[in-house]
Amino acid sequence: MSVLSMHGVTKRFGDITAVDALDMHVEPGEIFGFLGGNGAGKTTSLRMILDIIRPTEGRIEVLGAAPGQERADRIGFLPEERGLYPNMKAIETIVYFGELKGMSPKAARTEGMALLERFDLADRAASPISDMSKGMAQKVQLATALVNSPELLILDEPFSGLDPVNQQLLEGEIQRAAQRGAAVVFSTHIMQHAERLCDRLLILRKGVKKFEGDLAAAQGLVPPTVRLTTSADLSAHAGIAALRRQDSDGDWTHYEIDLADGLEPAMLLEQFTRDGVPLRRFEARHAALHDIFVHLVGSAPDALPQGEAQ
């Protein structure tokens, strides 16, 4: 049974349809990416899942119940608006959240210290949140979402504000949660994280789902390109839709090629071999998630100004 599913979920704020008839599902142990530009409806969707706001239409099921009816101790959440009690110490903050989720103080402290250890913050366990850097406080907040080993972990833009080392640490933590069977749903507009992490992903544009599936299926939406080096003139070759000349090295020229419709890189290579085209390099390149996103959404994930009607 799905850990989470949305059925025809719409959320309107006045004239704005933030989420439009959205269907999706997340399975146990799955890492699921919620992708979309600014204002696409990611946070609105996650807030509905957590019963912070209610859908205008449609139905959501979380751990077999309606949002808010499931046991909160089975869920972990990192909200988009970060915020902890500034005067509370890091470890006390985590213990406090652990107890809210039904843990004993002892178990919460043990798990909290283990998390701070993994997050390279053990030496700051007794620091008040107000004395911490933004990224450190964010790691503490992440620990509050993880302390109860939730079955469903929902992270809204968890990578934002973290340096590259801590981004990697967070990727590891997400994988760790999935390995113990948790479903992890995270929103991002940084495609590289999604590309590395997601078992499945969903791409939203103006509240409308443009894609849901795994990376291989997403890659199938955009034809692969080929990079090759040859001494032949390829301009009249039938299998090529677009030929971009990169640079030359004596008689040899580097090209990037878009394939003609329906042609696979292996088929092009076969043609070249048959026609005796001299090749020094032939490399098929699948579309990066960034390119797929641009293809589906029409603009780069991080290029949409805040609040722009997309």
Ligand SMILES: Nc1ncnc2c1ncn2[C@@H]1O[C@H](COP(=O)(O)OP(=O)(O)OP(=O)(O)O)[C@@H](O)[C@H]1O
């Ligand atoms: N409480 C609200 N009242 C009115 N409009 C809202 C409210 N919350 C969200 N919206 C609108 O809903 C749309 C989707 O917003 P949402 O916060 O879900 O986007 P997002 O995908 O999380 O974007 P970002 O990447 O910028 O966080 C936007 O047009 C936004 O202005």
Ligand SMILES: [Mg+2]
């Ligand atoms: Mg958001």
